[in-house]
Each structure stands twice: as structure tokens, then as C-alpha cells.
Amino acid sequence: MRAPSSRILAVAVTAATMLGVGVGAASAASAGVTGPAFYVDGALYRTVLTPADLADTAAPEGSFDTIYDFGGAQPNVATAAPTDPDYNGGRWMVHELAFPQGYAAALTSGDANHDGVLDSDAELELAFIAGTALDRGVVASFECPVIPLSGHQR
Ligand SMILES: [Ca+2]
Structure with a gap:
């Protein structure tokens, strides 16, 4: 199932790029938002294919899931995985995190x-409540399917 849908997406991304609307993929990557893996409810996932930038679309915020960008302190954390009923099909808004007392305090x-x-x-969320992590807002939005890393079962 994955291969045909991946091909369809790749074609769509290529078409969008040719039309000049998918030019933000490189900027999403350079913002550090597509790390090698990220957590969803304790399981590691990774992105596949090249992300398609959606920053200029008018899609409602509710049609996106959130990735929290830890800035390299640890793998990022997302709010939904493909197995979740509220998963939005791989449309992501990236929120940058800040750790006013340092990452170690947020971890504690x-x-x-x-x-x-x-x-x-x-x-x-526990770190948000404690004030040791802050959500600095959306820094990128893109579409990119994800797959579970092998060996991780929820
Ligand atoms: Ca933990």
C-alpha cells in the first residue's frame, strides 16, 4: 500500500514544484524540522520523502498535526501518528520550543x-505546565508522510 501512495505524493510534489508552489521544502529542512526521527506517544517515527511546504496554503489549523521542535536537544515530539483517529494525513505545523531554564529542567x-x-x-505538557518549556509558535508547516521505525510497536 505504501509504495503506490508514495509515488502519487512524489508526483504531486513534483507537479507542485513545477508550478512554483512547493518551493519551501528546502527552507523547512534547513529550519531543522525534519529530523531523522520523532516521538509520538513514546514510539519513534520518521518522515519519508521530501516535505511539501504548506506555509502559503489557507488550510484551517485543525487540519494539521503539531510537531514540537526541540532544536536538537532530543528527537522532536508530534501529537499524532498515522494510527491515531485524529491523524491529519501528514500535514504538520512545527512549533519551536524554548527552555528558559535549560533542557535538563524541562526533562526533570x-x-x-x-x-x-x-x-x-x-x-x-507537564513541562509546559511547569514553565520549563515554552511554545514559541509555528515556524513551519508542511506535508510529509511518516512511518514507524521498525521494531517499535505501540
Ligand atoms: Ca519520557
Whole structure:
């Protein structure tokens, strides 16, 4: 199932680029928003294909899922995975995080399962509540399908 849909998306991305509307893919990557893997509810996922920038679309915010960008402190955290009923098909808004007391303080506040990483939006929420993590707002939006990393089952 994945290969045919991937081909369709690749064709769509190519067509969009030729039309001049998909020119933001490089900027999304250079913003550090498409790291090698990110967490959703404790499981690691990674993006596939080249992201298509959606910054200029008028799609409602509710049709996106959120990726929280840790700025390299750890893998990023997303709010939904393809197996979730509220998954929006790989349309992402990237929110930049800030750690006013340092990443270690946010980890102390939020790492509820003590595995040394904030690996779910629920854990990140704990850091938000404690004030050790701040949501600095949307820095990018793009469409990019994701797949689970092998060996991780939810
Ligand atoms: Ca954790």
C-alpha cells in the first residue's frame, strides 16, 4: 500500500514544484524540522520523502498535526501518528520550543516515565505546565508522510 501512495505524493510534489508552489521544502529542512526521527506517544517515527511546504496554503489549523521542535536537544515530539483517529494525513505545523531554564529542567519536569527523554506530547505538557518549556509558535508547516521505525510497536 505504501509504495503506490508514495509515488502519487512524489508526483504531486513534483507537479507542485513545477508550478512554483512547493518551493519551501528546502527552507523547512534547513529550519531543522525534519529530523531523522520523532516521538509520538513514546514510539519513534520518521518522515519519508521530501516535505511539501504548506506555509502559503489557507488550510484551517485543525487540519494539521503539531510537531514540537526541540532544536536538537532530543528527537522532536508530534501529537499524532498515522494510527491515531485524529491523524491529519501528514500535514504538520512545527512549533519551536524554548527552555528558559535549560533542557535538563524541562526533562526533570516532564519525563513522567523516567526514560531520559520527553517522548510524548503528554510529557511535554507537564513541562509546559511547569514553565520549563515554552511554545514559541509555528515556524513551519508542511506535508510529509511518516512511518514507524521498525521494531517499535505501540
Ligand atoms: Ca519520557
